[in-house]
Amino acid sequence: MAFVELAGITAGYVRDNPVLKGFHLEVGKGELLSLLGPSGCGKTTTLRTIAGFIIAQAGTVMIGGKDVTTVPPNKRNIGLVFQNYALFPHLTVFENVAYGLKRRKVERPEIRRRVADVLEMVSLTGLERRLPAQLSGGQRQRVALARSIVIEPDLLLLDEPLSNLDAKLRDEMRAELSRLQHQLNITMIYVTHDQIEALSLSSKIVVMNGGDIEQIGTPEEIYENPATPFVARFMGFDNRLVGTVTASSDSGVVVRSGESEFNCCRTRGEGLQTGDEVYLFFRPRDAVFSLEATENTLPVTVNYTNYHGSTTLYAASSGDQSIAVVMPGKPTDLSSYTKVHIPADRLIVERRPNHE
Amino acid sequence: MKQPRFPAVLFGLTLVFLLGPFVVILLSSFSADSIMRFPPSGFSLEWYQKVFNIRMFRTTFWISLKTGLAATFTALALGVPVAYALVRYSFRGKTALEVFFSSPAIVPGLVIGFSLLRFFIFVTKVPIGMGLYFGHTAILFPYAVRVVSASLRNFDPAVEEAAVSLGSTRLHTFFAVVVPNVRSGLVAAFILAFITSFNNVPISLFLTGPGVATLPIQMLVYMEYYFDPTISALSSIIIVFTILIVQGAERALGITNYL
Structure with a gap:
């Protein structure tokens, strides 16, 4: 008791x-x-x-x-x-x-x-x-x-x-x-x-x-x-993308946001169906700039950097959505990188409340 | 760096304006002349001696002292709980109550004095000394509330809650924790209230009568008949004592924070 x-x-x-x-x-x-x-x-x-x-x-x-x-x-x-x-x-x-x-x-x-x-x-x-x-x-x-x-x-x-x-x-x-x-x-x-x-x-x-x-x-x-x-917000999932569910199975869902498609294995708000409007959340430190990755990528342009000592914050935008990426070390020139990769198990999907 | 001249001059003039009259009174109290005039023509301590020889000054001093102390204690006994309630709790009509409690300090003294005489003394037929005590309590009460409120506001209510969580009742907390920490506010309220009572003329004017007068009233009466420097000597004594008390309390407790 x-x-x-x-x-x-x-x-x-x-x-x-x-x-x-x-x-x-x-x-x-x-x-x-x-x-x-x-x-x-x-x-x-x-x-x-x-x-x-x-x-x-x-x-x-x-x-x-x-x-x-x-x-x-x-x-x-x-x-x-x-x-x-x-x-x-x-x-x-x-x-x-x-x-x-x-x-x-x-x-x-x-x-x-x-x-x-x-x-x-x-x-x-x-x-x-x-x-x-x-x-x-x-x-x-x-x-x-x-x-x-x-x-x-x-x-x-x-x-x-x-x-x-x-x-x-x-x-x-x-x-x-x-x-x-x-x-x-x-x-x-x-x-x-x-x-x-x-x-x-x-x-x-x-x-x-x-x-x-x-x-x-x-x-x-x-x-x-x-x-x-x-x-999610309170626990540091500071990035939020707006998307639509394009496929769902027992193991997860596929969400389209802008031009990108994301495989997500961590869903919430059970029973998401194809066509549902959702949010995708991820932590700034879970996204990585990548040249090789082919899936779960988001095209981005880095707008400015913010040096924090052991880490650096890259403020970037993807279409009309802005995201933050945190990488270890001091600021480096990432102009050749045009996309970030977010691992499937680092993404959280939430049904978008109707009133928003 | 060149010191700006103007503020210093202004400060000097302010000091002259504030302290000038006191200096004149102090100097004339040591006069050898038999009427008050400035500058005096010689030096003597004759008027100080005379202050102590006039019996009415002695009796009215004791009346002032007793009235002042009794009214101050009563005003604090009533004012401290009121201040505590106003600072610590919020309730309907609180602002109205605050205004009401400060009204004796806003309404002109002559109006209060006359009203008390007409509607309290005449109606209840209380002895003249009692009327004086009630009247003074009424005008000191707002000072007690205001000064004690100021020091209570500076005291963190979480400290009281800590005491309660450790097993104290609200009442025990008040005496064991609140009072020791607002001590300087209480002393400040006491001194301010007592001085206000001791110096009061407009209320006392209506509430004194045959055989019962306060020192300031007796001084007024004396001045109507005599114009010798005795009043200067007495005033100087009162001013010097007031300064000493306030200075002492300030040194010991820093009371000016609450005035």
Whole structure:
């Protein structure tokens, strides 16, 4: 049975216009589940509903088999980590971490022991007497983490905890979060808009859009097999071609786009028929400039290049459609190349919604 | 690089305009003359001595002090929860409420004073000291709300939510987490409110009566009969103390951020 269960949740900030409408979600025990999506997709609303800061207008919230829908947030035994750390500015590192234990009337010697343990776990030993203002961003987020896990919460909620850190620190903290998750085996729900974070940390990812779930799956499933155009876009399938199905079989479909024909083995929106209007999605790094390839090719002209260090982005156009191709290395003159090849297993076909 | 001359001159003139009267009062308070005039013809401390010898100044000082403290505490006790609600929650009619709560600072003091006298004191027949306390509380309330709001707005609500998620009730969070972090705002509100009360004339004018006057009212009364530099001496004492208090609080807490 699911450890956390949201059933038919309707919740939001404005009564007449809730962000979530009849929302369902299940999180297994010990799982690290990411809620991934752009801002306004409802991921933070979901998190705040679980934490108890938003009271659902309808539906039930179950944690560990208990109905907590109307339980106030201070009685839910949930750890919370915020994007901006939210440390108590007037308390030292020790006092910040000890706060939850004091509220739980834990004996002083035990508070001292548990705070010391958890500070060691996040490598902050020796900084007990500092104030938050005297810490770096990474250290502050470690204190916030220590403060929320020292109370041994049933559930740890993290709201974009790494987005205020610079790139290098973010990688470090990500590794650390991953280590803590394995060490403590605690159920975590992690809100982020960063696909790399979600992919590298999660055991399961929930991609959200407009208050609804677009897809639930393992990081690999989400990355390799996006279920909807939205997820495809979000997972870096930045190129989109418009086409028509010209043949279909059990193993895949053939799609014509402009002058090109593409064999595609990864279809979606089951039962595509000849004549259906579709989109073809592929990642910039999955297309290659080619002289030899004869099938699955698209005629292109390179318009400009954009140097990224280890890779180079080539902005190209094919008829009235524009695409991006990413190749390793520095920009090279590709004027003799007039087509790109996209392998059949790198293409995603989606039925084109009627209203577009 | 050549310093532009004009802004410096303008700054100098502004200082003269603001501080000039105070310098005149300060110098005339050390005068040896028996009427207020400038420049004084000699030096004496006679008027400072006289300030402390006049009994009405002493009694009205205590009335001003007591009224000011009581009204300031009451205004803060009412204003802090109001400020918290206005900053942290959104609800119907919030803007209207904000305007209403700031009205005592907008409506002319004479109008408030007269209205309180006519429709509160006359109707309820409360003792004159009580009327004074209520009137001052009413005009200090908007200052308390505004200054405390400013400091609450600078305090991240996520910090409160962190405390709640760790097991604090909303009320415990307020005292354990919010109050220590808006302390300078509270002190700023206290000082501003107290000074406003201590200096107030228009409201006090209507709400004082036989035997009960505040210090500024007593000073007005004194000036109607005597024109010696005692008033200069008393004014100088009040100004110097005000400056010292505000300076001290600024050094310790940086209160001017919230005024």
